[in-house]
Amino acid sequence: xxxxxDRILKDGKCFEGGILKVDKFINHQMDPNLMKQIAVELIxxxxxxxxxxxxxxxxxxxxxxxxxxxxxxxxxxxxxxKKPSTMNxxxxxxxxxxxxxxxxxxxxxxxxxxxxxxxxxxxxxxxYGNAAKGIIDLCxxxxxxxxxxxxxxxxxxxxxxxxxxxxxxxxxxxxxxxxLDNCEIKLKEQ
Ligand code: 5GP
Numbered sequence: 001x002x003x004x005x006d007r008i009l010k011d012g013k014c015f016e017g018g019i020l021k022v023d024k025f026i027n028h029q030m031d032p033n034l035m036k037q038i039a040v041e042l043i044x045x046x047x048x049x050x051x052x053x054x055x056x057x058x059x060x061x062x063x064x065x066x067x068x069x070x071x072x073x074x075x076x077x078x079x080x081x082k083k084p085s086t087m088n089x090x091x092x093x094x095x096x097x098x099x100x101x102x103x104x105x106x107x108x109x110x111x112x113x114x115x116x117x118x119x120x121x122x123x124x125x126x127x128y129g130n131a132a133k134g135i136i137d138l139c140x141x142x143x144x145x146x147x148x149x150x151x152x153x154x155x156x157x158x159x160x161x162x163x164x165x166x167x168x169x170x171x172x173x174x175x176x177x178x179x180l181d182n183c184e185i186k187l188k189e190q
Contacts, residue, residue, distance in 0.1 A: 001041050001174040005187050007034060008153065008175055014183040018127075018158060019099060026124055026152060027060050032067075038174060039067035042150040045172045046120060049147050053077060053119045057095075057106055057131050060124040064152060068122060077113060079106040079138065091141045095134040098127050098158075106134050108142075115143030126151040126173055129160030136167060153177060156188060 011024040025031040042064070051072070056065035057079045069076035081104055083090065089110045096103050113119070121135045132149055139146040146169060154161060154173030157180075164171045176188040 001037070001190075003034065003037055004152070004175045005190075007031075008177075008187065009185060012185055014180045014185060018155065018180050020125075020153065020155070020177060020180060020185065022124075022153070026063075030063055032063075035063050035067050036071075038064050038152055039071055041174055042120075042122065042172065043068060043071055046148060046150065049120070050118050051120045051147055053113075053117045054122055055079065055108075055113065055119045055135065056122050057081070057135070061122055064124070064150075065122045068120075068150075075112075077108060079108050079135070081106060083107045091138045093134045093137040093141070096130045098130060106131075106138070108138055110142070113138060113142040113144050117142070117144040118147050119144055120147055121149045122151075123149070124152050126154040126160040126164075126171070127158040129163040132160060132164055132169070136169065148172065150174075155180070 013021040015021055054065045054069045054074055054076045062078050065076045087109055090107045092105050092107045094103050095106055148170035151173040154176045156176050156178050161171055178188045179186040
């Protein structure tokens with residue numbers, strides 16, 4: 001997706017340890033127009049797939065997920081990183097965060113992820129695929145069908161896609177970073 005690739009090259013910043021900062025348009029300040037274009041492109045890629053729910057993880061996946069849910073008129077569920085005191089019947093799993101270097105739990109109420117669901121998972125980044133792995137686990141626990149995953153940015157050098165393809169999960173990314181070596185953003189031609 002050319003608009004996104006150009007924006008990453010213009011406003012993205014590299015950090016130590018293979019981290020790309022996109023705070024100017026995705027992770028802190030957000031560009032709703034770009035977010036809409038992202039949602040439209042992900043919808044186009046999954047046009048032939050039956051989906052009845054979009055799922056994501058708080059916080060940065062919520063914007064693209066809501067945009068897709070709005071355009072498709074589908075409900076959006078975000079996995080929470082803290083169990084609300086009012087939530088009793090829930091699905092839970094552990095996720096290792098590579099950017100924060102610690103493990104955390106994610107929870108989804110059993111009411112909002114069930115065996116009747118055909119879900120598309122959407123997130124801002126695919127790195128090692130730990131968050132994605134957590135979602136696979138929650139879908140298995142619920143008996144829901146995971147029809148695919150969509151990411152705004154994939155870091156190809158961190159192998160999340162390999163894990164997802166080995167697990168038989170369809171994976172679409174709108175911009176693929178080949179390397180951040182020497183603090184230079186190298187994008188894959190698409
Ligand atoms: P994974 O679970 O695939 O290892 O990492 C994906 C999650 O970690 C995403 O939800 C994202 O929030 C965060 N993440 C991973 N790599 C980056 C990065 O380079 N930049 C930012 N801003 N977040 C990242």
